[in-house]
Every structure is written in structure tokens, then in C-alpha cells.
Amino acid sequence: MEDVTDPAFRALCKRYGADRVYTEFVNADALVRDIASTTRKLTISDAERPVAIQIYGREPEAMRDAAIIVEQARPDFIDINFGCPVKKVAGKGAGAGLLKDVPKMLEITRAVVNAVHTPVTAKTRLGWDEKDLIPRVNPLGISEYRNIDNSEYFIVSLAEALQDCGITELAIHGRTRSQMYRGEADWTLIGEVKNNPRIHIPIIGNGDVCTPERARECFDRYGVDAIMVGRATFGAPWLFAEMKAGLDNSIYRSVDISEISLPCGEGRGGVIIPLSMSEKVAVLKEHVLASIAWCGNDERKGIIHSRRHFAASPVFKGLDNFKQTRIALLRAETVEEVFAIMDSIVAQWGNG
């Protein structure tokens, strides 16, 4: 996620059990032009494997060339973004904009798949707008994928077409481009894709999974192979541990506990014992320091960069008479100030 999943945050997500992490999306044209702020986004480390580097763009040639550059960074996956709805991306025919030009989307996918040895995955949405949520004959408008007898959902046909291009996994955000981030994610259509007998690649469901209970429900009800969690992790990387504890009745399946330097929550037999407020605040402090390091040891920049996380963190939600403290926290510009405010929050609102 742009401005969110930098190495500092990915490391925390990994520590708390994320099975895979993704870089921020990386613009193909900027990569080809060797723009320093863009190539920096290719920074990955062995500790975070498996890691995917995500790219976006609107031209097959630029995407192919970008994929070749990305491969040199040795990610485990190269992910193509066909889901970004924002105007500066989709409006220019990249990201979700390609939902309106499926032939080009498939051309880009084939160009990337054929250019690299690294597995290529893709992420997309249910369609461009609500019209794509109604089954119809030949929803992609491509004769090759025409199903003369049956009406089909756009996303079901699209998933097949992308699979035929050679992607190894598909992630689907259960909203259309028109919806942006509004309304609720519709997981029934993600389930339709998963239940299509012609689909043999893993399907990753995405959208509004915020709790361990919802994660379990999505696996059980829609049969997806994996769940991708986005916004709910802001300021809460421990969510992965809580979800896994809830999912598989064991703690931290893929985490080497000896690696964990901070206290973490425990879950046994499906019982989740959450981190205390002071433990969570310790994680947030660590994130602030890691962000500063990522921003070239620029204290102010690193704090501003990590503010999104503490602004959204569930740790600071629902506290009585918190408004002034929140404003002070979001205005603080030095580590000393931020940490002092965080400590005062634990003293005043924490209970262990």
C-alpha cells in the first residue's frame, strides 16, 4: 500500500505473522526512467520473504521493462496492480483503469509473464462499475472468452483470462472501481471465482477483513486460499498474530518466536490473549524509530511518515476525553515528544 508498506512496516507485519508482504505499488514508467524515489521502493530483505514487489502502468512495453528491472531485486513474486481506483492512476489507464480495456490488461499480463522467471501474480477488483456485477454473455467483450450459452460475471471471466495469461495467483478486492473504498466489500463474487471449476490458481480474497472472526468466516464461507488484509493493519501489525491465533488454534504458525524482541500476545486453542496497551505502544514506538531510519534518519520526516499509523491505530480509539491528547500526538515532531505523549496515554488510559 502506497506510503504504508515500506520496509519498516513490512518488518513488523512479518514479525507478527503475515505469511506474505507486498511493497508499495511501483510505477513502471518511473522505474524505467530510473527515478531514485521509485527505485528505492524495490528495497527488500531476505528477512521479509516471501515478499512481492507490486508494479503498475498502462503500457505493455513499460510494464515488461519494469518487470525485468524488478526481477533483479529478487522478489519472490512480481504482482501487477489492476485495482488502484484513484484518478491519477485509473484515470490514466493504469491500475483499475485497465478494467475498461481488458485486451490491454491481458496484453500487459502476458508481456510481464513472458519477460521474467519470477512468478507473476495480479490484484484486481470486481469490475469497473455496477454493470459488471450483473452476469452477462461475453462480459469481457472478447470473442476468445465468449461463452455463448451462459451469462457470466465479469470477474469470473476475467479471472479465467488472467489465469490463461500465466499468472500464478489472483487477489480480488470485493469492490468495483466506481465504489472506490465506499460501501461493503462483496465477497460473494470472490467466492464465485473460487468456485469456478476452471480456476486452478489460488484466489486471495481482499476487502474489509478487520477481525480474526471475519478472517475465519471468509475462509469458511468463500473457500478462498488466502486473505489479504489492508487498512485494518494500520497502526496494528499485531493483527496478523491475532488472526492466526484465531484461525489455526495455534500461535504464530510461521513466526520464529525466538525472533520476537517485544512481548506479544498469545493465543492457544483459539483463545486470543491480546497485547496490553503498553505492549502495543512499544510496537508503535519501534515503528516510529524504524520509519525515521527508513527516512534517512530525518526525525521529522520519519514521524510524519509514521503518523498515518498512530492516527489510525486501534490503540488510541474509543478513549474518553482523548481529543486534545490526540491532537498533541498528531502534532508532535520529535521522538521525545511523541514518546512522552504515548507514555502519558498508557499512564492515563492503559490498564496493564
Ligand SMILES: Cc1cc2nc3c(=O)[nH]c(=O)nc-3n(C[C@H](O)[C@H](O)[C@H](O)COP(=O)(O)O)c2cc1C
Ligand atoms: C492508503 C492506501 C494505499 C493503498 N495502496 C495500494 C497499493 O499500492 N497497491 C494495492 O494493491 N492496493 C493498495 N491499496 C488497497 C488495499 O491493498 C486494499 O485492496 C483495500 O484497502 C481493501 O482492503 P482492506 O479493506 O483490507 O483495506 C491501498 C489502500 C489504501 C487505503
